[in-house]
Amino acid sequence: MHVGLTHYLVVSTILFCIGLYGVLTRRNAVAILMGIELMLNASNINLVAFNRYLAPGAVGGQTFALVIITLAACEAAVGLALVMAAYRSLETIHVDEINVMKW
């Protein structure tokens, strides 16, 4: 059996859903960010796989994957800075305990 586009898409779908599960069920803000990183990785697999199988002559997909990696790094930097700020003022990084904005 040959490895084709759908194989990669299936793996990336599973990875995406694992990440989504993490985002939905974790209390710890850092763990939620880790879930988001998994989801971004899944999207990158898609981009590179589409590049390889649907437009093998160009490098557009890989270029976009690099941009996504950049954005993931920025997102992690700012998101984790927010976590640090929340921890310093509220003494917790559990999102269900951060409730000062509720009223």
Next chain:
Amino acid sequence: MGELAAFIILACVTLIPAVVVVTSGNIVRSALSLIPTFLGVTGLYILLHAEFVAGIQILIYAGAITVLILFVIMLTAGGTGTRIRQVNEQVPLGAMAAVWLGFLILLVIFRTRWPYTATPAPQYNVASIGTAFLTDYVLIFEVTSLVLLVSLIGAIIVARREE
């Protein structure tokens, strides 16, 4: 045959630690499990002949983002919290949402007729990516540096507040 075996191994290396990432009760173990996941994805990039993206994946994801995450865990007492409940009340709901979304995406994947092109085994190299960034995608390239600047300044402001 060899390719399929490599693919299956890499898929396992990617997905099994990913499950540990989202289920482990110990946040440091979660963060460290990210590394095999990222390295597995690196392997998938290699199977897709995207060597440069693979190198960047190791450098940025495994070498930089994971370090950042570990730093924050260690600075926010997360490392000691092995007995703290890590999941909220939405576990069944979250699992249902993830499975349902996965089912939908898989449906789309198998229903779509992908416009395959017949060109076999492309030879990607760093030079073509560099050329793409400096010619076709130059706007993205310059905007990226603006995004980096903004996130650097924003993160410094947020993290240093109250000093």
Next chain:
Amino acid sequence: MDWLTEILKAALLTVVVFTYLAVVTAMIGVYLERKISGWIQARLGPKHVGPQGLLQTVADTVKLLQKEHITPRQADVLIFNAAPIMVAVAGLLDWVVIPFGRIGERVLVVRDLNIGVLYFAAMASLTVIGILAGGWSSNNKYALLGGLRSASQMVSYEIPLALGILWVAMIAGTLSTVGIVQAQAQQGGWFLFKLPQLDYAGAPFGILAALTFLTAATAEVNRVPFDLPEAESELVAGYFAEYTGMRFALFQLGEYAEAFAMAALAAIMFLGGWLEPNLPAWLWITLGLAAVLVVVLLLITGASRDLLIRPILILAVLGAALCVVMFFGVQAGRSPVLPSPVWFLTKMFALVFFLIWMRWTYPRLRLDQLLNLSWKVLLPVGLLNLLITGFLITVVRAP
């Protein structure tokens, strides 16, 4: 089944490279470090086990193998064991792209990756995680603090390190390590002194880039004067305070493997790797005669009886022999005169000697000085060097 044979070949090569690391970088490296340290401090260093203490590190290894592994209370056992393995494997993986020489048309390298130097930088960045994991899992205040310090130092110096690598990649126009050496062979000069299009006028930029790289590399492998993370006098031993026996040895192995790999990469990028120095015959014989003169002077004055002068005598004799061989080789029109791995190893060990020399010459930096050096000096200087060299090559002396 060609992939199966490739896997077997790769497994065999792993064993070879691992043994090389254990014997050459760890055992001989530690021996040299102790001998040279002793010499610089006017002591003798290891002396009793084997001739000139040569077997001292073998004895130490056997000792470490018998030591009990102590796992501290409440440590995370899995991560505690995995951290040293991770550091050692990261050190091993650096060596995949290091070419040792060239016999005929065959380059002696495990694999010449297309993205060689980028791969090297990526593998070097993996060590940080092992160190953080080791520091955290020990459940020790000093270890955790040492791990955090070590990690913040290593990440700070990764950027200047990458800038040094990028400078060379830019000059050579390739990321492959073999390609970088071949680019130097093509222009007939090391990147330290000679650049394409700029010729010897490029020497200041080359020297600056080499200094940036070497400084960053020293900090990256936590050596003096950048050894704050392991500062014995402040932090017990930093992140490996709780590690005993073979686990400790694995951390050391990884560190030495990486230090040697940095020296090897510097030799490849700036000193022409396996290339033979392309000097005329008269220069070789002049150098040789100078070395012979040193030997004769040492013998006549009787200074050679002093145990602390003897290493100079040995080095001078070796240097004289090398120069004479080179002189006759060049006269006879042979090229290259000596097998290429000899040159590569000579350059690598010269740089290792330089690292050990630095250790006993400079005091340890303070943390603020260390971070200032990286962010306020090396980063701007590295970037400017990159831009000015690029400007000269593309705009002023466009091909």
Next chain:
Amino acid sequence: MPKVIVDWLYVAVFAFVGTIMAALPLGIVWLLAPRADLPQKTLTYESGVIPFGQAWAQFNVRYYLFALIFVVFDVEVIYLYPWAVVFRQLGAFAFFEMVIFLLILLVGLAYAWRKGALEWT
């Protein structure tokens, strides 16, 4: 097989076999070395003082700031790699594109410098 695949097959085998070889001495020690668990011995070593509290203590937020600046500049560096390989073919135009890219980021470095995010005091 394509060169890329073989190259990285070697890297994978190196990582795998290397892990086994690094774990091997640990196994030998497990067989050879003596074992005697004393409660005092497994105490963490804190210069002879009996450990108190947890290993975790309040750490300085500056560690995070440096990691943060590192990540941003590490990402910047990944764009320099492809540029370094091709800028000779693309000439002056590509060079000035990179100068603009770097200048924007140097503003960030200047900001961090000015705001004292690079100080350790």
